[in-house]
Amino acid sequence: MDTPSGLSSRMSNVIASVLPKIATTVGERSSKGPAKIDLATAENWLARRELIDIYKQAIAQDLDPQTLSYPQGFGGDPELLSSLASFLNTYFRPAIPVEESHIAVAAGASSCLDQLLYTICDAGDSVLVPAPYWNGFDFHLTLRTAVDIVPVSCDSLSHTVSSSLLSALDAVYDAALKPIRIKALIFTNPHNPFGQCYPETCIRDVLRWCGHRRIHFVGDEVYGISEFRRGSPDDRFVSALNLLSAETQRGIKNRVDSNSLDGEANVVSRYEESMNGTSDTHREIGLHRPNGDVQEGNGIDISLVHTIWSLSKDLGCSGLRMATLISQNNNSLLTGVRLLSTPLLSSPSMLMAKALFSSEKLHAIVKLTRVRLARAYQIVEAQLKRWEIEMVEPRAGVFVWARLLKPSQHERFTIATKGALKDDVSGGRDMQQIEKLRNSGVLISPGQQYHLAAWPREQGWVRITFAVEESQLREGLRIIETTLGLGKRRRVVGPDEEEKERRKRRSLRSTLSAASNSASIMS
Numbered sequence: 001m002d003t004p005s006g007l008s009s010r011m012s013n014v015i016a017s018v019l020p021k022i023a024t025t026v027g028e029r030s031s032k033g034p035a036k037i038d039l040a041t042a043e044n045w046l047a048r049r050e051l052i053d054i055y056k057q058a059i060a061q062d063l064d065p066q067t068l069s070y071p072q073g074f075g076g077d078p079e080l081l082s083s084l085a086s087f088l089n090t091y092f093r094p095a096i097p098v099e100e101s102h103i104a105v106a107a108g109a110s111s112c113l114d115q116l117l118y119t120i121c122d123a124g125d126s127v128l129v130p131a132p133y134w135n136g137f138d139f140h141l142t143l144r145t146a147v148d149i150v151p152v153s154c155d156s157l158s159h160t161v162s163s164s165l166l167s168a169l170d171a172v173y174d175a176a177l178k179p180i181r182i183k184a185l186i187f188t189n190p191h192n193p194f195g196q197c198y199p200e201t202c203i204r205d206v207l208r209w210c211g212h213r214r215i216h217f218v219g220d221e222v223y224g225i226s227e228f229r230r231g232s233p234d235d236r237f238v239s240a241l242n243l244l245s246a247e248t249q250r251g252i253k254n255r256v257d258s259n260s261l262d263g264e265a266n267v268v269s270r271y272e273e274s275m276n277g278t279s280d281t282h283r284e285i286g287l288h289r290p291n292g293d294v295q296e297g298n299g300i301d302i303s304l305v306h307t308i309w310s311l312s313k314d315l316g317c318s319g320l321r322m323a324t325l326i327s328q329n330n331n332s333l334l335t336g337v338r339l340l341s342t343p344l345l346s347s348p349s350m351l352m353a354k355a356l357f358s359s360e361k362l363h364a365i366v367k368l369t370r371v372r373l374a375r376a377y378q379i380v381e382a383q384l385k386r387w388e389i390e391m392v393e394p395r396a397g398v399f400v401w402a403r404l405l406k407p408s409q410h411e412r413f414t415i416a417t418k419g420a421l422k423d424d425v426s427g428g429r430d431m432q433q434i435e436k437l438r439n440s441g442v443l444i445s446p447g448q449q450y451h452l453a454a455w456p457r458e459q460g461w462v463r464i465t466f467a468v469e470e471s472q473l474r475e476g477l478r479i480i481e482t483t484l485g486l487g488k489r490r491r492v493v494g495p496d497e498e499e500k501e502r503r504k505r506r507s508l509r510s511t512l513s514a515a516s517n518s519a520s521i522m523s
Contacts, residue, residue, distance in 0.1 A: 010146070014139075014142075014143055018138070018139040018143070021135070021138065021139070022139070036438065036441050036442060036443050037441060037442045037443065037468075037472050037475060037476040037479070038443045038465070038468070039442060039443060039444050039464050039465045039466070039468065039473075039476050040443040040444050040445045040463075040465060041443075041465060042192070042313065042397075042398055042399055042463075042465055043312075043313075043316065043318055043398070043465065043467065043468075044226070044313055044314070044315070044316035044369070044373075044398050044467040045316060045467055045468050045469055046316065046368075046369055046372040046373060046376065046467050046468075047315070047316055047365050047368055047369045047372065048316055050361065050365050050368065051315065051316060051317065051356070051365065054352075054355055054356055054359050054361060055352045055355065055356075057355070058351060058352055058354075058355030058356075059351070059352070062351055062355065063348075063351065066347075067347050067348055067351055068347065069347065070347070071342070071345045071346070071347045071350055072347075073342075074338055074342055075103070075104040075105055075334070075337070075338030075341060075342055076103060076104065076105030076324075076338075076342075076345070076350070077105075077347075077350045077354065078100070079354055080105065080350050080353055080354045080357070081100040081103050081105070082100055083354055083357035083358050084100075084103055084105070084324055084353075084357060085097075085098045085099055085100050085102070085103060086357070087357050087362075088103075088241075088309070088324075088326065091224070091225045091366070092221070092224060092225075092239040092241050092242065092307075092309075093239065093241075093242050094239065094241035094242060094244070094328075095241065095242055095243065095244050095245060096241070096244055096245075096302075096328055098241070098326055098328070101331075101334075102326050102327060102328045102334075103324050103325065103326055103334075104324070104325045104327075104334050104337045104338045104341060105322065105323070105324050105325075105341065105345060105350070106323045106324070106325060106337065106341040106344070106345075107321040107322070107323070107341065107344040107345060107346065107349075108310060108312065108318075108321040108322070108323050109220070109222050109308050109309075109310040109312060109323040110136065110140040111321070111323070111341070111344065112308050112310070112323045112324070112325050112337070112341070113137075113140060113141060113186070113218070113220070113308065114140060114141070114143065114144055114145065115325075115336075115337045115340040115341050116218065116306065116308075116325060116333075116337055117141060117145045117147055117183075117184065118144060118145050118336075118340060119333055119336035119337055119340070120183055120184060120216055120333065121145055121147045121183045121184065123145070123146035123147070124146065124147070124148065124181065125147050125148070125181045125182070125183045126147065126148045126149075126150050126176070126181050126182045126183065127141060127147050127148070127149055127150065127182075127183065127184045127185070127186060128150050128152050128169065128172060128173075128182060128184070128185040128186070128215075129141075129149055129150070129151060129152065129185075129186045130151075130152045130153075130154075130160065130165055130168070130186075130187070130188070131151040131152060131153045131160075131450070131451040131452070131454060132157070132160065132193060132194075132447075132450035132451050132452055133151070133186075133188065133192070133450060133451060134188070134192045134193065134450065135449040135450060135451070137149060137186065141186070147183075150172060150176075150182070151451050151453075151454070152165070152168050152169055152172050153168060153453075153454035153455070154167075154168045155167075155168070156455070157452070157455045157458050160191070160194065161191050161194055161196040161197070161198055162198075162199065162202060163199065163201060163202045163205065165198075165202060165206065166202070166205055166206065166209060169185075169206070169209055173213065179213070182213075182215055183215065183216060184215060184216040184217075184218050185206070185210055185215055185216070185217055185218065186218050186220060187203075187206060187217060187218065187219050187220065187240070188220040189203065189219060189220070189221060189224075189237070189240075190221075190223040190224070190226070190227070190237055190394075190395065190396035190397050191397075192220075192223070192397065192399075193399060193401045193445070193447075193450050193463040194392050194394065194401050195223075195392070195394025195395060195396055195397035195398075195399060195400060195401065196235070196392065196393075196394060196395055196396075197227070197235060197236060197237045197238070197395050197396060198238075199234040200233075200234070200238045200243070201234075203238060203240060203243060204243050204300075207240060207243060207299075207300045207305060208299040208300055210301075210304055210305075211299050211300050211301035211304060212299055214301075214304070215304065216304050216305075216306065217240065217304055217305045217306070218306050218307075218308065219239070219240040219241075219305070219306065219307035219308065220307075220308055221239055221240070221307050221308065221309050222308065222309055222310050222312060222313045222314065222323075223313050223314060223396050223397040223398070224237055224239060224309060224314065224396075225314045225366055226313060226314045226369070226370070226373060226396045226397050226398065227370065227395060227396040228370045228371075228373040228374040228377065228395070228396065229374065229377070229393075229394070229395045229396075230395075231395065235395050236395075237395070237396055239307065240305055240307055241305075241307055241326065241328075243300070244300065244302050244305060244328065245300070302328055302329040303329040303330045304330075305327070305328070305329075306325060306326065306327040306330070306333070307325075307326045307327075308323060308324070308325055308326075309323065309324055309326070310322060310323035310324070311323070311353060311356075313397070313398065314366075314369070315356070315365070315366075315369070316369070316467075317352075317356075320346075320349045320352060320353065321346065321349060322349050322350070322353050325337055372467075373398065373466075373467060375470075376466040376467055376468070376470065376473060377394065377400065377466055379466070379470070379473060379474065379477070380400055380464060380466045380473070380477065381393075381400070383477050383481070384400070384402055384404075386487060387481070387486040387487050389402050389403060389404055389486070390402070390403040391403065398465055398466065398467035399463050399464060399465045399466065399467075400463070400464050400466060401447070401461060401462075401463055402461070402462060402463075402464060403460045403461050403462075404444070404460065404461075404462045404464070404480070404484070404486075405429070405430050405433045405434075405446075405459070405460040405461075405462060405484075406433075406460065406484070407429060407459065407460065429459075430446055430447070430448060430459065430460060431446060431448075433484060434446045434462075436483055436484075437479070437480060437483055437484070440479050440482075440483040441479055442476045442479045442480055442483070444462045444463070444464050444465075444480075445462060445463040445464075445465075446461075446462055447460070447461025447462050447463065448461075450463070
């Protein structure tokens with residue numbers, strides 16, 4: 001059906017559902033006014049000077065006419081794939097070494113997720129996402145694929161990053177009208193927005209859970225090497241790649257997928273045909289349910305396990321738009337993603353990425369980033385404790401989840417006596433304070449964007465990014481303190497006492513006004 005604007009009904013529906021959710025962000029990024037201190041966007045600024053030095057040298061030495069051509073390779077420049085495999089084997093400690101053939105490069109993690117879901121899902125299929133989760137999934141996962149996101153909520157917000165997730169997954173799966181249409185689980189580890197790491201036992205159990213139900217496990221591990229605090233062994237980051245048995249490595253190398261293409265030449269040929277519109281290669285090879293004929297004895301199906309990592313977060317290069325999908329036993333899936341991703345890759349971006357991954361300074365930059373993340377978090381942590389703000393202590397990532405926004409005295413009394421406020425009351429109050437901070441020059445992310453509907457008592461949460469220049473971080477915290485009046489103790493009072501206080505303030509204003517009028521008459 002034609003729309004008044006001439007758009008497809010598909011895109012009209014997308015714009016109507018998505019644009020209101022991102023309108024404020026779009027307006028902020030389009031503004032020509034004074035720049036605000038951005039503690040909302042999850043970016044990492046802490047090693048950019050060191051990274052710029054590597055990129056400048058790469059451009060000076062290696063930029064040539066070929067760099068302005070279409071990118072080399074299928075699903076990534078061959079030299080880049082080689083250096084990426086080495087990097088992943090060093091920092092993610094996979095049980096089965098990552099090979100170049102296990103990798104597809106994409107233009108950013110969001111694009112990678114979109115292409116992966118387009119390859120494994122049909123319109124109307126469902127994707128499970130443990131809540132709370134990054135609000136960007138709401139549109140990045142659905143813009144083109146038309147899948148349904150099903151939030152998975154534990155019984156308590158504090159149990160989110162724990163083995164309690166298994167019972168929550170069971171409950172959602174058992175309640176599904178058509179569980180066969182649940183095609184994937186998006187598993188963000190380290191967690192966003194908590195910055196905590198799932199226990200190894202939990203990850204292993206979730207991998208088994210997915211294998212048993214023939215659901216793709218998609219490990220979003222974009223903060224995987226931003227671990228800056230160590231606690232108990234259960235707190236450390238463990239990649240899903242680390243939990244796949246090395247005993248199946250031989251089977252993976254020798255396996256010939258029944259739907260894989262025969263030979264690199266044939267792949268490239270069909271890729272070129274698809275670009276010319278003469279082939280339906282994507283649908284031909286895009287297996288929605290892999291055969292799964294190579295499985296571990298412990299129930300983990302490697303053909304259903306895929307992880308995503310990008311340069312954006314750990315290495316602070318979100319503008320390069322460079323991510324990688326690792327899948328160690330599903331050639332058809334990788335081919336589908338490569339068909340979608342290759343036309344979007346940038347040769348200059350891959351030039352700089354190759355320089356970074358082959359640089360002798362890379363390890364030092366990773367260590368330096370972790371040290372600076374720890375330092376930045378210490379600054380925020382000290383301030384939050386001084387303000388007596390409840391928070392979730394992160395182990396990795398670039399942000400902290402804190403209960404920064406305070407209810408009014410009357411609202412606190414209502415919470416204390418009735419247990420919770422109505423969503424529209426608490427949400428409106430939170431957004432008023434967020435807007436107040438924005439007008440004062442600081443941006444932070446309101447917690448309600450991260451899908452807290454399952455926990456109506458959990459109001460006032462925000463996500464604060466701390467991986468910015470120290471001077472900006474300190475100034476941002478100063479503005480937050482001044483704007484929200486933090487650091488001052490407040491007594492919980494009932495509505496009668498609050499009304500008395502309001503009458504006193506009105507009486508004082510009247511007295512001051514009368515005095516001012518008298519002074520004007522006398523003068």
